[in-house]
Amino acid sequence: MRILKISFMGKEIEVIKHENFDDCYGAWINDKDETHFVKVYYSGDTEPCRITIRQDKKQRKENGCFGFYYSEKNQMHLWCDETKLKIEEIIEVIGHELGHIVDPIYNDKIKEEIKADKYSEVARAAYQIYKRIIL
Ligand SMILES: [Zn+2]
Numbered sequence: 001m002r003i004l005k006i007s008f009m010g011k012e013i014e015v016i017k018h019e020n021f022d023d024c025y026g027a028w029i030n031d032k033d034e035t036h037f038v039k040v041y042y043s044g045d046t047e048p049c050r051i052t053i054r055q056d057k058k059q060r061k062e063n064g065c066f067g068f069y070y071s072e073k074n075q076m077h078l079w080c081d082e083t084k085l086k087i088e089e090i091i092e093v094i095g096h097e098l099g100h101i102v103d104p105i106y107n108d109k110i111k112e113e114i115k116a117d118k119y120s121e122v123a124r125a126a127y128q129i130y131k132r133i134i135l
Helices: 021-028 053-063 087-099 109-134
Strands: 002-008 011-017 037-040 049-052 065-070 075-080
Touching: 021 053, 021 065, 021 075, 037 053, 049 053, 053 065, 065 087, 075 087, 087 109
Parallel strands: 011 075
Antiparallel strands: 002 011, 037 049, 065 075
């Protein structure tokens, strides 16, 4: 586990990078019974998805990168498989999670995910500009 403390949007954020997927997922949902259902919001969905913990874990692990922002603790948790993903894809996930820290924070989960996705696009574009004309 690696921890980085950063200042972002006037908040002190702790970024926690987990070494393995199960630790990161366990910090998000600590229910050990994988047959239980959870309501999740995948990027691009227009409504929540009801899925078992086992299915959700499988899907998120296959994506190669998983993160979430724990607002009560000002913590961003991240896990990524660097061997599977491009830098851009990891940056997108980080941008998305940072997007959850930016005001306004919507109570409507779909709206909140759409807002966070915009920040993942910003992060990706910034990286593209850096890579193509600055690097
Ligand atoms: Zn999100």
